[in-house]
Amino acid sequence: MKHRVIDPAGAFFGLLIPVLCALGGVVLTTLWDPRLPDKIATHWSMTSADGFATPTTSAWTFALLTILFGAGLSAIAALAPAMLMMRRFMIVLGLIVVGIITGGQVASLHAQLDVVDPSAVPAPIGALAAGALGGCVVGLLGASLLRDYRQRTAATEAPNRALPRSDAALPITDDVGFSTKGSVIFGLIMAAPGIILGLVSSAWFLALFLVLAVFCVTLVRFRVVVDTTEIKVFNMGMPAMTYGVDEVVGAKVAEIKPFADFGGWGLKSKGRRNYGIVTRTGPAVVITFAGGDKLTVTTPKADDIAGALNSLADARSS
Known part of the structure; x- marks a missing residue:
């Protein structure tokens, strides 16, 4: 196979999409700035908002987090010589992070339009879960388009x-990894925080942790x-x-x-x-x-x- 340094699909999904999401948050904040409070809620405890910042500061902070943590994880997908399986894992994980950050940012901004008291705005838990699911779907699409350019x-x-x-006798096949029972137990352990938070706070926590649990289970099942x-x-x-x-x-x-x-x-x-x-x-x-x-x-x-x-x-x- 032809030697490549950059995988085009990896560069698009692993680098361009996170950067566009980061810049999109800045642009959206700028457009909505006249309708936002002087300081918007940026962090929530279990019951109420407990962190505030100006819209501009918040926008660039979210952009930095998206690039550092989202693109930082998924960027390896662009490196064609790197192991394909590792690139697939990382692009899905990175875009889940991008989805969570972007979903939370957009939802929190929208909820604070024309609001006088931002401390009364609830945490965007539903948007975090939706963002994680959307990021997982886009990540899986990107992962399916990656190709193995390893030199043989x-x-x-x-x-x-x-x-x-x-x-x-050939072929020899084997399902390597956790059994179905073991995978269910492992998934429940990973989802346990979401189950607890769902019972005491919001059911959206359960959806968020279920997305992460399903992804983690895939890391221990192979054929x-x-x-x-x-x-x-x-x-x-x-x-x-x-x-x-x-x-x-x-x-x-x-x-x-x-x-x-x-x-x-x-x-x-x-x-x-x-x-x-x-x-x-x-x-x-x-x-x-x-x-x-x-x-x-x-x-x-x-x-x-x-x-x-x-x-x-x-x-x-x-």
Whole structure:
């Protein structure tokens, strides 16, 4: 595939959209400024507004937050050589943040038009939830348009003879990560603050945290497919990592403890170009590629995958 430095879709969704949202907030505030109080509410406690600023100060503060935290997260999507799965995660997360900030800003401004006492204006919780959902949808659209521009390097030698071989039937597929039951429990844990706040304050908190919980659950659910030509890892319903069998230098089986070996669960990086999809303690297939990448996947099918890949690499070399 042609070498690229910038992914056009990543630049549009990861950089241009956050910047347009940031500038749009400034423009909107300027247009509405004659109808706004001298100082508008910018922060709320559980019961009432407790932070105020001039409209201009508020507008530029929101713009700065949008660029620093929204674009700061999603900007990696524009870097074509970066790992596709990481770019997809970050563009969705970044645009959720952009949506939350933009939704809250627009709703709070609108609620304070022609208002004398801004301290009586309620917090824009509904707009935060709607913004998170909208940002997630736009982020997923952007993620689906990203492409893998990774440079591929073909291996030139057969795997070490000490590595396992097998004649396991291909393709080999495995759903890697939390089970459905585990995903539900994990999602409930992530949504728990929203459930509590929804009961004592506003039901919109529940909607906001549910969006974030669903996104977090996707970080620990993957599908791995190994066939005669490729190793593919699917996430969010999309192929997120693809390596050719012709790139395989060798594959081995190792015992992995997610926290001890990679610092946690999910998609992890341990040093440069050393990636792990680690979602359980136990056997894992560790695949080394000619381009310098290493991929570790925790799976009970580690022996079959490692053996099949080494056998395929033998056939390639011969």
